[in-house]
Amino acid sequence: MYDSLIKYINSFASAPLTESGIEVIKKTFIPKKIRKKQYLLQEGEVCKYMAFVVKGAMRQYSVDDKAAEHIVRLSIENWWAGDRESFTMLTPSIYNIDAWEDTDALLITKADMSLLNQIPAVIQMTRKLDDNHAFAYQKRLNAYISLSAEQRYEDFAKQYPEFLQRFPQHIIASYLGITKETLSRVRRHAVKK
Amino acid sequence: MYDSLIKYINSFASAPLTESGIEVIKKTFIPKKIRKKQYLLQEGEVCKYMAFVVKGAMRQYSVDDKAAEHIVRLSIENWWAGDRESFTMLTPSIYNIDAWEDTDALLITKADMSLLNQIPAVIQMTRKLDDNHAFAYQKRLNAYISLSAEQRYEDFAKQYPEFLQRFPQHIIASYLGITKETLSRVRRHAVKK
DNA sequence: GGTTTCCGTTGACTTTTGTCAACAGAATTT
DNA sequence: AAATTCTGTTGACAAAAGTCAACGGAAACC
Numbered sequence: 001m002y003d004s005l006i007k008y009i010n011s012f013a014s015a016p017l018t019e020s021g022i023e024v025i026k027k028t029f030i031p032k033k034i035r036k037k038q039y040l041l042q043e044g045e046v047c048k049y050m051a052f053v054v055k056g057a058m059r060q061y062s063v064d065d066k067a068a069e070h071i072v073r074l075s076i077e078n079w080w081a082g083d084r085e086s087f088t089m090l091t092p093s094i095y096n097i098d099a100w101e102d103t104d105a106l107l108i109t110k111a112d113m114s115l116l117n118q119i120p121a122v123i124q125m126t127r128k129l130d131d132n133h134a135f136a137y138q139k140r141l142n143a144y145i146s147l148s149a150e151q152r153y154e155d156f157a158k159q160y161p162e163f164l165q166r167f168p169q170h171i172i173a174s175y176l177g178i179t180k181e182t183l184s185r186v187r188r189h190a191v192k193k
Numbered sequence: 194m195y196d197s198l199i200k201y202i203n204s205f206a207s208a209p210l211t212e213s214g215i216e217v218i219k220k221t222f223i224p225k226k227i228r229k230k231q232y233l234l235q236e237g238e239v240c241k242y243m244a245f246v247v248k249g250a251m252r253q254y255s256v257d258d259k260a261a262e263h264i265v266r267l268s269i270e271n272w273w274a275g276d277r278e279s280f281t282m283l284t285p286s287i288y289n290i291d292a293w294e295d296t297d298a299l300l301i302t303k304a305d306m307s308l309l310n311q312i313p314a315v316i317q318m319t320r321k322l323d324d325n326h327a328f329a330y331q332k333r334l335n336a337y338i339s340l341s342a343e344q345r346y347e348d349f350a351k352q353y354p355e356f357l358q359r360f361p362q363h364i365i366a367s368y369l370g371i372t373k374e375t376l377s378r379v380r381r382h383a384v385k386k
Numbered sequence: 387g388g389t390t391t392c393c394g395t396t397g398a399c400t401t402t403t404g405t406c407a408a409c410a411g412a413a414t415t416t
Numbered sequence: 417a418a419a420t421t422c423t424g425t426t427g428a429c430a431a432a433a434g435t436c437a438a439c440g441g442a443a444a445c446c
Contacts, residue, residue, distance in 0.1 A: 062335055062339055064339055068339075070335065070338045070339035071338075072331065072334060072335050072338065084324070084327050084328070084331070085327075085328040085331065088324055089328075094335075130323045130327070131277070131281055133327060134277050134278075134323070134326060134327070134330070135277065135278040135282075137327070137330035137331070137334065138265065138277070138278065138330070140334060141265060141330065141333060141334060141337070142255055142263065142265050142287075144334070144337040144338075144370055145263045145264075145265065145337075145367070145368070145369075145370035146255055146257055146261075146263035146370075148402080149402080149403075168422080168423060168424085169423075169424065170422095170423075170424085174338070175338070176338075177337055177338035177339075178403070178404090179403075179404055179405080180423085180424075180425095181403090181404075181405080181406095181424090181425080181426085182402085182403055182404070183424095184424060184425055184426080185403095185425090185426090187424095188425085188426095341432080342432080342433070361392080361393060361394085362393075362394065363392095363393075363394085371433070371434090372433075372434055372435080373393085373394075373395095374394095374395080374396085374433085374434075374435080374436095375432085375433055375434070376394095377394060377395055377396080378395090378396090378433090380394095381395085381396095
């Protein structure tokens with residue numbers, strides 16, 4: 001259960017976690033099974049945990065006044081789930097996070113996270129994650145303001161092919177900011193080319 | 194010149210910069226005047242500097258195959274300019290950054306930045322900035338996938354009223370991911386209400 | 387002071403995307 | 417095994433946004 005997290009942390013570190021570091025990790029993260037359709041976070045709540053996905057798939061989305069869901073993030077194995085703003089600022093979230101598949105996750109609280117931020121490997125991980133996070137957001141943002149639906153889909157398919165396997169098209173469409181019908185047409189068109 | 198930067202850093206810190214800390218800052222950041230239309234960074238170059246804007250206004254944008262500019266970021270006083278991905282990864286940037294008004298900036302290199310990251314106040318600043326950055330991007334992204342052009346404009350106008358004063362409408366439109374004509378119509382419509 | 391560029395607006399038309407409804411096959415539930 | 421839900425596709429039409437062209441006023445430049 002913890003193996004994948006430890007491997008994950010080490011992949012960011014210049015020197016691997018020590019034995020005692022591993023112990024701390026194991027004591028700190030809370031294993032949790034989240035069944036399909038169960039919530040990790042609901043709109044209006046404060047996000048108490050960041051979740052590392054060991055196995056499964058989750059989605060984060062806002063719901064508009066017409067009850068339409070808008071997916072802002074998808075997480076599968078070795079990704080995180082959680083609303084960073086709510087988590088760090090302790091403010092009510094505007095997002096929902098739920099499991100799309102039965103999921104094994106490792107949860108951590110804010111207090112424990114700041115404790116862990118003494119461990120060198122963890123510090124390096126969070127730095128790198130912050131960087132990668134910022135890069136990815138910048139790219140995605142640029143895609144929204146400069147690319148058509150079709151180009152955005154192609155970019156997405158190239159960059160995250162696993163996601164296409166794990167989530168149905170209406171989820172992908174929502175993530176891309178288009179309707180499922182538009183995505184369906186875009187794909188047909190792309191195949192023809 | 195350095196006063197506003199020092200004030201800025203202190204605003205993020207639990208304890209203000211020491212005298213020696215201030216000295217280091219003054220020695221490290223390079224003052225630079227950037228005239229209107231001059232580049233801080235051009236597409237294809239590596240972003241060598243992060244720029245703290247003391248006075249003036251800058252914009253960061255990509256250019257598509259039809260030579261259209263797509264503005265991803267705007268910076269005025271007390272904001273930063275620079276392409277984080279290129280800066281940290283030393284990869285060629287896909288963005289241009291230029292001055293929209295005559296600008297006084299303070300530049301810092303990557304090497305100097307890691308040196309400064311020993312100073313407690315600076316550490317706290319970068320942490321907070323990373324957080325705020327992530328919050329803002331998440332919000333903006335959610336706006337793109339869930340709001341209409343009109344709603345996005347209204348959100349923007351409410352959240353960044355100063356920007357409306359400093360940049361012409363075609364710049365704002367590009368930032369919002371719409372054309373200047375659409376923005377013009379959206380505004381007329383909004384006034385009527 | 388005159389010229390040029392920039393800026394915002396508007397109209398007419400096109401393209402892209404959304405909406406609504408229907409349908410069929412697959413998967414899931416009972 | 418039957419019923420239900422989920423998923424992806426398609427068609428007809430509507431709405432939103434883009435494109436192109438023209439215009440006038442303001443600002444910047446010489």
